[in-house]
Amino acid sequence: MEHYVIQRLGQHGDGIANGPVYAPGALPGETVTGTLDGDRLRDIRIVTPSDNRVKPPCSHARSCGGCQLQHASDAFVSDWKKDVVRQALAAQGIAIDLNDPITSPALSRRRASFSVRRTKKGAMAGFHMKASDTIIPVPNCQLLHPDLTAALPMVETLGALGASRKGEVSVMLTGSDLGLDVAVTGGKDMDLDLHQALAELARTHDLARISWNGEIALQRRAPVLRIGAAEVTPPPGAFLQATKEGETALIEAVKQALTQPKSVVDLFAGCGTFALPMAEHAPVHAVEGDRDMTNALDQAWRNAKGLKRITHEARDLFRNPLIAEELNKFDAAVIDPPRAGAAAQVAELAKSTVSRIAHVSCNPATFARDTATLLRAGYDLEWVRVVDQFRWSTHVELVALLRRNN
CATH class of the missing domain: 3.40.50.150 (Vaccinia Virus protein VP39)
Known part of the structure; x- marks a missing residue:
C-alpha cells in the first residue's frame, strides 16, 4: 500500500500530500496510508504520527462534523x-x-444550530457526520455551553412535534440572560395543536421564546443579551457572536x-x-x-x-x-x-x-x-x-x- 507524506494543512483542515492528495484528519509531517478515491484518501491509517497529534477531547470527534482540528495540539492550531x-x-x-x-x-458556545429528524420512536437531534447528511447525537459535546447541551432532549421533542416524516428541521438555540431563545426553521405549518404543545414545552423547560419558521410563536419573556451597558433582545435567528x-x-x-x-x-x-x-x-x-x-x-x-x-x-x-x-x-x-x-x-x-x-x-x-x-x-x-x-x-x-x- 502506498505511503503518503503530509506536506501541509488545507483551508478546510485536511492534510495534503503531493498530488495533491487530501487526507482528512492527517497533520503535516505525518506518513499515512489509505484507499485513494479520486484525490481523497479513505480508511486512513497514521503510520508516523506528528508530535502535534493529541487525543481529541470530545468523544464525538471521529464521527461529528462540527470540529475539524481536535486531533491537533492547541499550539499547532494557534x-x-x-x-x-x-x-x-x-x-x-x-x-x-x-x-x-x-x-x-471549551464549553463556551452560547449559540448553535442543531439538525433534527423524526424517527420511529421520536426524533434525533445533533450535528451532521463529516461530509454526510446523517445526524450524530452529541450529548458530550465539548464546544457547547452546558445550558445548550442540557436542552438537547427538548430539541428532540421539538423535532417529534414539528418535523415532517421525511424532512429535517433546524433548531437554533441561543443562551440569553433570561433563558434559552429557540428558533425553528423547516418545521411543518403552525396550527392550534402545535401551538399548544409548544406552550407546554416552553413551560416545562422554562424557555424564554420560541420562533417557528421566522415568526415568534410564543414569548414568555424577552431573551436578553447584555452588550456593554445595554440589554439587547435580538430578533429570532439573528446573527450574534458565538x-x-x-x-x-x-x-x-x-x-x-x-x-x-x-x-x-x-x-x-x-x-x-x-x-x-x-x-x-x-x-x-x-x-x-x-x-x-x-x-x-x-x-x-x-x-x-x-x-x-x-x-x-x-x-x-x-x-x-x-x-x-x-x-x-x-x-x-x-x-x-x-x-x-x-x-x-x-x-x-x-x-x-x-x-x-x-x-x-x-x-x-x-x-x-x-x-x-x-x-x-x-x-x-x-x-x-x-x-x-x-x-x-x-x-x-x-x-x-x-x-x-x-
Whole structure:
C-alpha cells in the first residue's frame, strides 16, 4: 500500500500530500496510508504520527462534523490560524506581525444550530457526520455551553412535534440572560395543536421564546443579551457572536483601535455588538441591512443609561453602500461584513476622509483584499489581532486598525 507524506494543512483542515492528495484528519509531517478515491484518501491509517497529534477531547470527534482540528495540539492550531491570516495578507503583498490568537474556552458556545429528524420512536437531534447528511447525537459535546447541551432532549421533542416524516428541521438555540431563545426553521405549518404543545414545552423547560419558521410563536419573556451597558433582545435567528469570550475580545480590539473618537459609523452593525460599546464614548450611526436588527439595536439604546446618541439606518450596503460624502461626517468607522467582504463599501471608505477604521472580519482572504484597497488609497495598517472564537474549527476572525496617513 502506498505511503503518503503530509506536506501541509488545507483551508478546510485536511492534510495534503503531493498530488495533491487530501487526507482528512492527517497533520503535516505525518506518513499515512489509505484507499485513494479520486484525490481523497479513505480508511486512513497514521503510520508516523506528528508530535502535534493529541487525543481529541470530545468523544464525538471521529464521527461529528462540527470540529475539524481536535486531533491537533492547541499550539499547532494557534500557529496554523496565524499562518492562514499571514498567507492571506501575503497574497495581497501585505506583511505585518500577528499576535497569538485569543481562543474561546471549551464549553463556551452560547449559540448553535442543531439538525433534527423524526424517527420511529421520536426524533434525533445533533450535528451532521463529516461530509454526510446523517445526524450524530452529541450529548458530550465539548464546544457547547452546558445550558445548550442540557436542552438537547427538548430539541428532540421539538423535532417529534414539528418535523415532517421525511424532512429535517433546524433548531437554533441561543443562551440569553433570561433563558434559552429557540428558533425553528423547516418545521411543518403552525396550527392550534402545535401551538399548544409548544406552550407546554416552553413551560416545562422554562424557555424564554420560541420562533417557528421566522415568526415568534410564543414569548414568555424577552431573551436578553447584555452588550456593554445595554440589554439587547435580538430578533429570532439573528446573527450574534458565538461565545461571550469571543465577543469580548472583538469589542476590546475595536475599542483599542478607536480610542476617543468624535463620531463613529458602524457598518454592518447587526444588533449593536460594536455600536453599543462605542456609544459609551461617542455618537454612533449604525447601518445594517436587516430592519429587525436595527430596531432591536434602537430599542436597546433607548433603554440603556449613559450612552451617547445612536442613530440607525436599514440599508443594503452591498447594493447601496454609504458614499464618501456620507462617510466624511465621521472621523472613525467600524466595518464587520459577512464572509464575502465588502468590496463596494470599502471602495467608498477608500475615497473618504475617515481617519481610523476598525476592520473586523471572519474571512482572512476577503479581509486582505479589502485591506489592500484601503492601503492603496492612503491608509496604513497599524496592527491586526487574531481571534479564535470557533475553537477546534478552521474558522478564524480578526480585527485590524487602519489609519489614514498624512
